Amino acid sequence: MSEFVLQAKGLSKSFQEVAVHTTVFTEVDLAIKPGEKVAIVGASGSGKSTLLHILAGLDQPDEGVVLLNGHSFSQEKDTPRGRLRNQYMGFVYQFHHLLPELTALENVMLPLRVRRTPAKKAQAQAETLLKRVGLADRMHHKPSELSGGERQRVAIARALITEPKCILADEPTGNLDDSSAEQVFQLLLELNQEFNTALVIVTHDLALAGKMDRQLRLSGGHIQEVK
Numbered sequence: 158m159s160e161f162v163l164q165a166k167g168l169s170k171s172f173q174e175v176a177v178h179t180t181v182f183t184e185v186d187l188a189i190k191p192g193e194k195v196a197i198v199g200a201s202g203s204g205k206s207t208l209l210h211i212l213a214g215l216d217q218p219d220e221g222v223v224l225l226n227g228h229s230f231s232q233e234k235d236t237p238r239g240r241l242r243n244q245y246m247g248f249v250y251q252f253h254h255l256l257p258e259l260t261a262l263e264n265v266m267l268p269l270r271v272r273r274t275p276a277k278k279a280q281a282q283a284e285t286l287l288k289r290v291g292l293a294d295r296m297h298h299k300p301s302e303l304s305g306g307e308r309q310r311v312a313i314a315r316a317l318i319t320e321p322k323c324i325l326a327d328e329p330t331g332n333l334d335d336s337s338a339e340q341v342f343q344l345l346l347e348l349n350q351e352f353n354t355a356l357v358i359v360t361h362d363l364a365l366a367g368k369m370d371r372q373l374r375l376s377g378g379h380i381q382e383v384k
Contacts, residue, residue, distance in 0.1 A: 162245070162322040162355045163189040163212060167221035170207055181207050182378045185221070189323060192353040194346070196366035198383070199375035205359040206327050208375060212357070213248050213325050214238045226322050243271060247316025247354075249326040249345075254312065255300040261287060261311045262296040268319050279318075286314040290344060306337030310344065317348060323355040330365065342368075 168185040171178060181204040189195055199205050210216040212223055214230055223231035226245045230238060242248075255264045262283050269279035287296045290310040300308050309329060316324050329345065330338035342365055349356045358369065366372050372383035 160190065161188045161224070162191050162226055163187075163357070164224040165212060165221065166224070168208070168211060168218045168223070169220040170204070170211065170216075170218055180378055182375060182380065185375075185380045187373060187380065189355050189357060191322065191355055192349065193371070194349055194356045194369040195358070196369040196372045197357065197359045197375060197380075198361065198363065198366050198372055201361065203375045204378070205375050208380075209325055209327050209357070209359045213246065214242050215248075243268060243319060245322045247319065247321040247324040249309070249312050249316050249324060249329045255308060255315075257300050260297050260299055261292060261303065261307075261314075264300070264311055265296075265314045265318055268315060272319070282318060283314070286318055287311070289348075290314050304337070305333050306340055309333065309337070309341050313341070313344060313348065317352065317354070320352065321354060323357065324349075326356070326358045328359055328361070330362065331360070338362075 165185055165187045169183045170181040172181065185208065197205050197208065207216065211218050211231070214223070218231060222229060225241055228241055230241055233241065259267070262280065265283040265287060266279040269282065270276070284296065287293065290313060292307060292310055295303060295307055303311065326345065330341050333341060345356060346368070348354065360366055373380050374383050
């Protein structure tokens with residue numbers, strides 16, 4: 158078993174638009190231990206979300222590798238990379254990305270159904286998680302019938318349903334009012350302790366970042382630990 162659930166070694170990323178070449182970041186290294194809480198902070202446009210998407214296997218680096226639970230995650234082809242993501246990782250977006258035609262319960266069941274988990278077993282696990290995140294009486298509602306905070310709690314339950322080693326969250330409270338944001342963030346911290354799932358959050362909220370075990374600042378294309 159790897160000492161780290163998520164590692165990045167020498168990640169570099171740039172974009173070419175017509176005659177303009179933009180370097181997002183170069184030679185980024187990081188390592189996340191089981192159960193650790195890490196915030197990635199930086200100015201708007203610094204590349205935080207791009208880095209998180211590469212760590213999640215949703216985008217590819219120009220150079221370097223991402224290791225997920227010891228596996229060469231970023232170097233896999235799409236299908237095996239998706240299988241590793243489903244096995245070891247959960248992802249929470251700023252805008253929940255729930256399927257609008259499905260109920261909260263069906264959305265949370267989805268990652269297990271992708272694994273071909275029997276429907277009754279997937280439903281039982283999803284019901285347990287939705288109760289845990291305070292949505293026992295909302296599980297048969299569709300996203301349009303839920304508040305922003307409730308939708309984000311559904312998204313968190315969906316990310317946890319596979320019992321991942323690591324959850325990546327991209328500005329998970331950025332689209333919520335202050336009260337809902339605090340509730341969602343506290344829920345993430347509670348679940349991090351309860352499930353010993355590593356938590357990596359991209360955020361511009363320095364007060365929120367200060368409650369994590371470590372802060373990594375992305376600035377000028379480089380990442381460094383905030384002391």
